[in-house]
Amino acid sequence: MTDNNRYEYAKKVYAGMGVDTEKAMELLKELPVSLHxxxxxxxxxxxxxxxxxxxxxxTGNYPGKARTPEQLMEDMEKVLRLLPGxxxxxxxxxxxxxxxxxxxDRDKLEPKHFAKWVEFAKKHNMGIDFNPTFFSHxxxxxxxxxxxxDEEVRAFWIEHGKACIRISQYFAEETGxxxxxxxxxxxxxxxxxxxxxxxxxxxxxxxxxxxSEPYDFNMVKPCVESKVFGIGVEAxxxxxxxxxxxxxxxxxxKCMPLMDNGHYHPTEVVSDKIPALLxxxxxxxxxxxxxxxxxxxxxxxxxxxxxxxxxxxVRSNAFDRVYMALDYFDASINRIAAWTVGFRSWQKALLxxxxxxxxxxxxxxxxxxxxxxxxxxxxxxTLPFGDVWAEYxxxxxxxxxxxxxxxxxxxxxxxxxxR
Ligand code: RNT
Ligand code: ZN
Numbered sequence: 001m002t003d004n005n006r007y008e009y010a011k012k013v014y015a016g017m018g019v020d021t022e023k024a025m026e027l028l029k030e031l032p033v034s035l036h037x038x039x040x041x042x043x044x045x046x047x048x049x050x051x052x053x054x055x056x057x058x059t060g061n062y063p064g065k066a067r068t069p070e071q072l073m074e075d076m077e078k079v080l081r082l083l084p085g086x087x088x089x090x091x092x093x094x095x096x097x098x099x100x101x102x103x104x105d106r107d108k109l110e111p112k113h114f115a116k117w118v119e120f121a122k123k124h125n126m127g128i129d130f131n132p133t134f135f136s137h138x139x140x141x142x143x144x145x146x147x148x149x150d151e152e153v154r155a156f157w158i159e160h161g162k163a164c165i166r167i168s169q170y171f172a173e174e175t176g177x178x179x180x181x182x183x184x185x186x187x188x189x190x191x192x193x194x195x196x197x198x199x200x201x202x203x204x205x206x207x208x209x210x211x212s213e214p215y216d217f218n219m220v221k222p223c224v225e226s227k228v229f230g231i232g233v234e235a236x237x238x239x240x241x242x243x244x245x246x247x248x249x250x251x252x253x254k255c256m257p258l259m260d261n262g263h264y265h266p267t268e269v270v271s272d273k274i275p276a277l278l279x280x281x282x283x284x285x286x287x288x289x290x291x292x293x294x295x296x297x298x299x300x301x302x303x304x305x306x307x308x309x310x311x312x313x314v315r316s317n318a319f320d321r322v323y324m325a326l327d328y329f330d331a332s333i334n335r336i337a338a339w340t341v342g343f344r345s346w347q348k349a350l351l352x353x354x355x356x357x358x359x360x361x362x363x364x365x366x367x368x369x370x371x372x373x374x375x376x377x378x379x380x381x382t383l384p385f386g387d388v389w390a391e392y393x394x395x396x397x398x399x400x401x402x403x404x405x406x407x408x409x410x411x412x413x414x415x416x417x418x419r
Pocket of ligand 1: 038043056131184225227260287295327
């Protein structure tokens with residue numbers, strides 16, 4: 001069979017199940033997924049020389065890491081050429097770009113420090129998401145930022161948050177696309193604290209102060225990301241799941257919850273939490289990652305939970321209510337490939353979810369035909385999905401098979417290994 005015949009055959013098989021593969025591909029092409037700049041340089045950023053702190057860690061020392069804004073952009077451009085679908089740029093505040101000799105601290109950041117990123121986003125027709133950087137900085141005192149009992153420290157970080165709101169507003173205005181601004185801190189304690197509520201009350205007040213900075217909630221979308229624990233912060237996290245979700249619920253006129261699927265106890269699944277939150281929140285945000293035993297931030301693969309998460313977004317008909325962002329960092333493999341595999345995996349998961357006969361399956365559930373539901377759900381798993389994926393990639397102008405990896409090998413030789 002020629003490739004085209006393979007797709008035509010697959011299309012018929014899916015149509016027989018009530019699935020319109022054409023519609024699925026059309027929809028997916030336009031769904032933005034945030035591509036995180038921090039995979040390219042192991043979450044280092046450009047505004048400091050110190051180590052990565054705040055309870056997160058990259059491991060590995062694969063050659064070719066981006067060390068300058070130019071290199072990071074060059075790498076991202078390479079990645080963008082290998083991805084099907086629509087990418088949005090996800091930046092951290094630590095990726096500010098200063099003029100030679102210039103430096104301003106995080107509480108004083110201005111839109112102009114991100115003008116080059118705006119130029120980059122416009123060139124690639126992307127919106128921008130943003131993150132204040134509450135880690136890898138000397139003003140992080142005793143492992144605390146927004147929850148610090150030291151008022152000077154807390155004020156510094158509140159100012160940073162406010163500066164980031166203004167920068168987010170700038171991104172939204174420049175690109176015409178809403179900017180999701182995610183607040184995550186690693187604030188917490190290594191061992192059993194004596195006061196669990198105090199830091200949370202300070203954290204609550206700090207985020208409220210940040211959100212008092214004026215912004216248009218249609219264009220700037222602050223969110224609060226929860227976490228269960230971090231490295232060196234094993235006993236207690238200020239921004240726990242209950243804290244963050246309650247904060248978002250209590251301020252739903254100005255922010256949303258963000259769930260990172262690496263941030264829960266290992267038997268909890270975010271796929272189940274997505275529809276739960278959608279019952280209450282008009283919009284939610286996701287960090288899509290792959291935790292192995294802990295929040296290890298491995299490259300996203302086309303695995304069961306990734307598929308389930310995509311299914312829940314599709315089944316809930318919530319494409320325009322869920323902001324999707326990738327969040328992982330692996331320094332032990334080719335970083336361009338890490339970005340590419342993760343983005344493509346999430347695209348695959350979304351396409352597969354869109355090619356699932358969700359209405360039929362729902363009908364079986366609602367009429368209590370649970371045996372048939374099980375049979376059908378198993379059947380769906382072996383439909384000729386690979387042919388639809390290959391067709392989608394070809395329509396997006398990228399390789400459907402591993403041909404993209406040859407380009408990466410060449411790029412590694414020509415560019416990365418020469419750094
Ligand atoms: C850390 C959080 C957070 C970071 C990024 C870099 O555990 O997941 O989202 O990964 O902000
Ligand atoms: Zn995250």
